[in-house]
Each structure stands twice: as C-alpha cells, then as structure tokens.
C-alpha cells in the first residue's frame with residue numbers, strides 16, 4: 001500500500017515519502033507524519049533470524065513506499081557497513097538485570113549515527129527521483145551529537161552543503177572538538193551565543209522565511225533538515241527496536257510475543273517516538289519509559305497533561321537532552337488528537353505564543369503507553385558509579401539518566417517485564433563527566449588524559465572517533481548571536 005505523508009498543522013497536504021524527506025519540514029511549520037502506521041509483515045520468529053540490514057529493510061520498506069527495493073537496499077548497505085565497529089551494528093549488553101541497546105558503534109559514537117549514516121543516501125536518492133537540480137543545503141541545530149553525525153554523513157557528498165549551529169557553551173569538550181575539526185569544503189560549523197532551543201528556533205525561522213526561500217531558488221539552492229523532524233531520520237530509528245527484540249528472541253532471553261519495556265533518555269522526543277511507532281506496528285513493547293534530566297518538561301507533561309516551557313534552562317552533564325521544546329512531541333500530540341491538524345495547530349500556536357499548552361482529558365488518557373520520570377545530576381552520576389562498581393560496565397551520562405529512571409520505575413510499579421534501555425552515547429564522548437561520576441575526574445588533567453584513564457578503567461578500547469580528534473586542527477572558528485544566524489547562512493551560500 002502506498003504510504004503518504006501529511007502535515008501535523010493543516011489538512012490537505014499529502015506527499016510521498018521521498019518528497020517529505022527532501023522538504024524536512026512542511027511549509028506550514030508542521031511536521032510530516034505517515035498517514036497510517038503499517039503493521040510488520042514478517043513474524044517475530046522470522047525477524048529474529050535477520051541481521052541488522054535485513055531488519056532495516058523490512059521496516060523501512062513499509063514507510064518509504066516510493067523507494068524501489070533496489071534503492072532502499074543500496075541506501076541501507078551504504079549506511080550500515082564498516083563505518084560501524086561491530087557487525088551487529090546495535091549490540092545488546094546485559095548488566096544489572098537490564099539490556100542496554102548500544103546505539104553508539106557508528107562513526108561519531110552517538111546514536112545519531114543510526115539515522116544520519118543513512119539520511120544522506122535517502123536524500124540523494126529522493127532528489128534523483130524527484131528530478132531536483134538545486135544543491136541541497138542541510139541546515140541543522142544541534143545539542144551536540146546531531147551536528148557531528150550529520151557532518152560526517154554529508155561531508156563531501158556531491159550536490160549538498162551542510163551548516164551546523166551549536167550552543168557555544170552547551171556541549172562537551174569532546175563534542176565541540178569533533179565538530180570544529182570537521183573537514184570538507186561543503187561544511188560550516190558555527191557556535192552561537194545561546195542555548196539549543198535558541199539554535200533550533202533560529203533554524204525553524206530560517207526554514208519558514210519565504211523571501212529567503214525565493215532567493216535560494218533563484219540561486220540554485222534548497223534547504224532541507226537533518227534534525228529529527230525529518231521523517232528520513234525517524235524511520236531508520238524504528239529499525240533498532242525491532243532488531244533488539246529479534247536479538248532477545250534469537251538468544252532465548254524472551255518468548256515470542258513477550259512484552260518488553262523500552263527506556264529512552266529523551267530530549268527532542270525522536271528516539272522514543274520511534275519506539276512508539278514500533279509498538280504501533282505490532283512489536284510487543286509494554287511501557288515506553290521516557291527519561292528526562294533536570295530539564296524535566298516531559299515528566300511534568302506526562303504527569304499533568306500540561307506542556308510548559310516557561311522555566312529555567314538547566315545546563316547538565318547530559319547536554320544532548322538539555323531541551324525545553326521537544327519538537328517530535330508534536331507528532332504524538334497530533335496522533336492523540338485523533339490526527340486532527342486544527343487542534344494540533346492551535347496547541348502549537350499556544351506553545352510558540354505563551355510557551356505552554358494543556359491537552360484535553362481524552363488526549364491525556366491516550367498517553368497510557370508512556371511513563372515519564374527524571375533523574376537529577378546526582379542520581380545520574382550515582383547510576384554510572386553503581387554500574388561500574390557492581391557490573392564493570394561503564395555507561396555515558398545520557399544512558400545513566402535512562403538507567404536511573406528505569407530503577408525508579410521498577411521500584412514504583414514492581415513491573416518485572418524485561419527492559420531494553422537505549423544506550424545513546426559512548427562514555428568516551430562525555431569522558432570528564434563519566435570520570436567525575438566514578439570519582440576519578442582529576443581537574444588538572446586534560447580531556448584526552450582522562451580518555452586514556454577511562455580506557456584502562458573500562459577495558460573498552462578508545463574509539464577511532466576520539467583518536468582522530470586528539471591532534472586534528474580546528475577548522476571552524478565562527479561564532480554568532482542567535483539573531484545573526486540568517487546572515488551567516490547567506491554569507492556561506494554567497495547570497
């Protein structure tokens with residue numbers, strides 16, 4: 001069946017998957033959503049026998065129906081190859097009674113690689129299918145991990161340019177070094193004075209700028225997005241939940257059909273939304289456990305039905321979750337509003353106007369699949385320490401938030417279902433915070449000295465992604481105010 005994509009903000013927009021990938025965001029400011037959630041057409045037993053690439057094909061073919069089998073397989077093969085340091089692509093590690101789904105074995109050691117290693121291939125294929133002649137300009141706001149993963153994916157890709165904005169003081173030292181050492185004539189990395197929400201809002205404003213779009217068109221450019229608002233990022237993220245379930249089944253850890261809880265350290269709500277889609281496709285998932293850090297706007301939302309961003313923005317040691325406007329929540333709101341674009345638009349207008357909205361009692365009742373909670377800085381650090389001490393397993397600061405929240409959940413509910421915890425970054429990406437958590441973060445040592453100590457302590461080899469930035473020269477030094485983002489874009493494109 002042909003899958004079409006609608007906007008969350010107006011009725012009557014209906015486009016093919018490849019067009020939705022090319023556009024990123026709908027021109028009415030809405031996000032593209034599939035017009036229905038397809039059911040898995042392979043049995044769980046069949047899926048359990050598949051490797052990552054096969055599983056990805058079985059999932060993605062149901063959403064990207066205007067891609068041929070050959071196109072889709074070629075995108076998948078180009079993405080999930082030797083760039084990953086394991087054939088399994090997304091291995092599961094058991095520790096302390098839970099299964100950690102390690103999503104950080106790609107080239108930039110964060111889970112963003114799972115989708116951003118395939119997005120450039122999907123986009124180029126989509127451009128070809130739609131006879132797009134203009135150069136594609138990827139415009140991205142990052143809280144640290146998307147930026148590098150998108151740069152790695154798009155650097156040197158013919159017919160594309162990529163511009164990344166990150167909060168100058170809101171990312172880890174290693175995250176920043178990864179981005180500012182990026183090679184490639186078609187890349188630009190800019191630090192902004194402001195936080196992630198400022199960067200994300202700035203990017204959305206540029207996308208919505210009709211005059212700029214016209215000028216771009218005249219000069220042979222068009223924008224697209226590598227943020228998780230792009231459906232081409234969301235769909236590849238569904239695959240690893242299906243793969244994780246298959247792995248548990250293949251290894252005899254669960255029986256076919258047994259419900260498994262999924263725990264996700266959440267920021268922009270893309271990763272957990274992918275798990276929700278997987279559940280709706282028929283994958284036996286029990287609770288979707290949404291873990292926040294001290295920016296606990298989602299916890300409050302699940303508890304009260306009120307989304308309120310009017311609060312202090314906290315800089316934490318899990319910076320990729322330091323977000324007060326979780327963009328992808330809009331896709332869930334649209335769905336629980338019965339796919340009513342008018343109702344969703346009214347709520348999103350309230351969010352951009354007053355910074356808050358309240359869902360109806362019916363909508364709140366439809367959130368029963370979710371459980372929300374949060375972990376403080378101290379709780380997350382204690383969780384890193386506990387897993388290291390008791391199980392010899394070192395997790396990063398984001399995964400620690402999820403793991404700590406999962407413990408709160410089991411204590412509160414006594415739910416004994418097995419759980420998959422999305423492990424979203426390598427501890428090496430947040431070395432200083434991780435070493436601090438285990439009591440070995442010496443202030444006088446630089447980040448790379450701590451990297452070597454972490455290697456000794458964890459027994460995990462220093463990833464290539466970290467080795468290569470040790471001595472790499474800084475190539476991007478540009479900084480700007482959030483208000484100047486548009487000028488920076490124009491200058492880079494020679495407008």
Ligand SMILES: *Cc1c(COP(=O)(O)O)cnc(C)c1O
Nearest residue numbers: 145267268269270271320424425
């Ligand atoms: C992006 C990111 C998150 C948050 O994922 P969302 O899809 O934005 O909710 C969590 N952890 C890490 C390490 C990330 O890079």
